[in-house]
Amino acid sequence: MTTPIRLQACGFTHADGTCALQPTDLSVEAGETLALLGPSGCGKTTLLRLVAGLARPDPGGCVLFDGRDVTDLPVERRNVGMVFQSYALFPNLDVAGNVGYGLKIRRVPPGERAARVARMLAMMRIQELAHRRVDQLSGGQKQRVALARALAVEPAVLLLDEPLTALDAKLREQLRVELAGLLRSLRITAIFVTHDQGEALALGDRVAVMRAGRIEQVGSPHEIYHRPRTRFVASFVGILNLLEGEVADGLFRLPGGSLPASGVAPGPAVLACRPEQLRLDPSGTLAGRIAAAFFLGDRTRLVVEGAAAQPIVVETVAAAPRPGEVVRLAAEPGCPWPLPPA
Ligand SMILES: Nc1ncnc2c1ncn2[C@@H]1O[C@H](COP(=O)(O)OP(=O)(O)OP(=O)(O)O)[C@@H](O)[C@H]1O
Ligand SMILES: [Mg+2]
The missing domain is CATH 3.40.50.300 (P-loop containing nucleotide triphosphate hydrolases)
Incomplete structure (x- = not known):
């Protein structure tokens, strides 16, 4: 039935x-x-x-x-x-x-x-x-x-x-x-x-x-x-970081450093990533400063400024850095990714 x-x-x-x-x-x-x-x-x-x-x-x-x-x-x-x-x-x-x-x-x-x-x-x-x-x-x-x-x-x-x-x-x-x-x-x-x-x-x-x-x-x-x-679906469902930068020599260059960008055409680009596709990593190639930290119980949501033109949202389950601290970020393979059409 x-x-x-x-x-x-x-x-x-x-x-x-x-x-x-x-x-x-x-x-x-x-x-x-x-x-x-x-x-x-x-x-x-x-x-x-x-x-x-x-x-x-x-x-x-x-x-x-x-x-x-x-x-x-x-x-x-x-x-x-x-x-x-x-x-x-x-x-x-x-x-x-x-x-x-x-x-x-x-x-x-x-x-x-x-x-x-x-x-x-x-x-x-x-x-x-x-x-x-x-x-x-x-x-x-x-x-x-x-x-x-x-x-x-x-x-x-x-x-x-x-x-x-x-x-x-x-x-x-x-x-x-x-x-x-x-x-x-x-x-x-x-x-x-x-x-x-x-x-x-x-x-x-x-x-x-x-x-x-x-x-x-x-x-x-x-x-x-x-x-x-x-782009609407991407930004409506979940948190989406939009990164504006320049792709050259397989790297995505941003104000605070760079992230890998394999398979993306060279030139100015807006790429996207989810908070969980980034992690705090002392050997990361992108640096920024913690602007805010929100304790969510099982994890802490961090807002990182200076790494990209817009603040980036990252989450961590480890002890969270404090506002003002400088952190380095690394990205998962395949991230950041090109945005779909509007
Ligand atoms: N009696 C009505 N006459 C004219 N327009 C109406 C009337 N009732 C609803 N609408 C319009 O129809 C559209 C769709 O309404 P609907 O109730 O399906 O939205 P919804 O997605 O369920 O929104 P919500 O999440 O707020 O419940 C809205 O733009 C609403 O303003
Ligand atoms: Mg309704």
Whole structure:
């Protein structure tokens, strides 16, 4: 019972003429989790609404579930579970009533219904709230009720719009792990929207990066991070150092020294590197001064000035140098790399 999803030329234009989504093709395989990542207003919720059946694509667009055209099928006949940004809980029902609602509609017998509701509440760690009214819940608790409600019916397709944003860091991490396990074990096809790049890379089997109503790149988390196809994807996902310098004799010359630049054409160049592709190394060929150090717990993020025209971000797990100290940097093989087109 696992459903591949396909969008063909699905665009969406609002009544006032605003194009929220350009005609878009997208395939999500059966059982796959796709993370949708992109800046505010780029069309993520719009895309989810088209998949759910809450909005109809512009003429010419079509939505396929398992190869079947569902463009004209209303939301209640698509077997989708949804968690939207606004939660949309039923205010007149308590927590258990909300979570069990879909099961009741589907005429699941009361005994089994109660057991499934209890399982969902336990998973979301809100058992003790079963009989609380939803207007007496915090944002994070409402979010968990919405998730439990969506999952309770074991939908073929699960659509999540920033499902973990209202949670504290610890709970978010726990639910992220459980959600990932659940999506895998139930083989639910899922699309989830997040603003959090780390979450997209960690939870998505694939990640789609959107920009201004278009999908700019779809790929594995590894591809998106290490082989971004556009400059926008490169700079939107993760931290990116942009280095402006001059390539000559296989070296990339920068204000604070040089880095190897094999295979890059000679002349002025802007090359890129991720923080973890650089390391502090006393024999490094690029020197700079620590401008700031941010202790992140498991590592320290350093901002190095003077090495390049712009400050460079580097991370270290060892004892961190202090602001003002001069450090030397070395780069991994293949780094820095040429930037993709804008
Ligand atoms: N009723 C409306 N009429 C006109 N334009 C709208 C309407 N609703 C949304 N839009 C526009 O459609 C575009 C896409 O909106 P959408 O909600 O899909 O963005 P989003 O990527 O989900 O953003 P966010 O991350 O802030 O939730 C936005 O530019 C938004 O301003
Ligand atoms: Mg949105």
